[in-house]
Amino acid sequence: MSLEHFMNEAISPWMREDGPDSDIVLSSRIRLARNFANFPYPIIADEEKLEEIRLFFEKEFAHQTFQHYGEFEFIPTRELSAIEKRVLVEKHLISPNLTKFSQESGALIAQNEQASIMVNEEDHVRLQIYYPGLQLQQALEKAFELDDWLEEKITFAYDETRGYLTSCPTNVGTGMRASVMVHLPALVMTGQINRLMPAVNQLGLVVRGIYGEGSEALGNIFQISNQITLGKSERDIVADLESVVHQLIEHERNARFMLMKERNTQLEDRIYRSYGVLKYSRIIESKEASNCISNVRLGIDLGMIQQTSRTILNELMVLIQPGFLQHYAQKTLTANERDVLRASLIRERLQLES
């Protein structure tokens, strides 16, 4: 196994599995932030101190196997090219901030890409576990087990009153960020999203688009996560987040049903047009592509398009990103070149399925 293993496929192996409510929830993620008790944090530590931590991880955890997730590979970020780094970010295996604090950063990535551990990001340790569909509780139990596995060899910074002592005061306590990635095309089409999102914010949850800048959510994909980390247990945070997500699922399904019933022809037209664009265009910008991919996925969920698998949404959303395109081309591309390659990769991918 090597870096190539993580670079070649746009979609992680676990994404091919179906999860509960996976017509709407693409994935569930738990991230835990931890620090060594006796080392300064990356924001202020000398590089030599951070090197010690990196070496410790390479020595103790690289090539170790954690449960069924497979062997961990250690990827030192200083050895990554800009494009390779971008691909790992686009696949959500590392965060864009991984190289922000130290040259001594890196990531342990499990073979099936469901578990990864960032080293020397904002905190010394940030572990994450992914599950397909809505499976936050399952992901939390596994994240706890991975945390225990690391803790056998590391003494984490912990305080009885404040909990896990993170670098940023917004993470202190549980150090946990629980999040789900949801596809909400019908709520966007009907404009209901504008009413629902502020309500979700009111409940202490954060909503943002995963792709695209600012408030724009390319591909109608949103990430919903907890905001507070103090004063509430991990299990309660997860339970509350899940109950909000269940309500959103309900609203999205109702909106889909309503569109099918009252605006069926317009809906069909929109979905098949998008399918046509993806199938035949020769130049496509990421915004248009994301929109069309979202429509096609909706068409699959509604049974209008049958010969294409659902995972096409997750897969194409990664495949069309600048980093992945350039990795594929094995060179830096201008925006125009990317639009041409993007169109051609999408055509190829759809061809595979029909």
Place this chain on the structure above:
Amino acid sequence: MLKCQECHERPATLHFTQIINGQKREIRVCEVCAKEKGYIHYSEEGYSLHDLLSGLFNFDTPSIENQQGAFQQVQELQCPSCGMTFNQFKQIGKFGCAQCYHTFHPRLEPIFRRVHAGNTKHVGKIPKRTGVHLQKRKQIEEYKRQLQHLIETEAFEEAAKIRDKIRALENDGKIAGEDA
């Protein structure tokens, strides 16, 4: 820690990507230089949080200074372990080490309260290996609460069971009577 590319001294806590004539340039500077060189108006993810925090501090600081009196110098808090001062913490919005939590303790309550919707205490996970004693103590506290309730409701049989459990835990996990 990456050093600021302008002063080569302070940690580069702000990162920007500038695109000039299609050329991408990474800028990694400290807060002080960012302000001086005019980088600060570039938006950066996480900066809104920083704004929030500095807003808190600005709101928080004057009242304390007023209490101290105008001419009295306020001794600045500095972490003995990592060297971070409270002022630096205010600028960066991040702790330098675990010890900082202890050092800055007197000034942290209002910050946690604001950031965590009024909460200041952790009620979640306890580390499995290093937290065994704490776990035990918390379990005993929980049993004692239950015991109190059972006694009040005159459920004496149940109460006796809980009392045995407490004894067992206090005897280092051995089941009561086991060592007899």
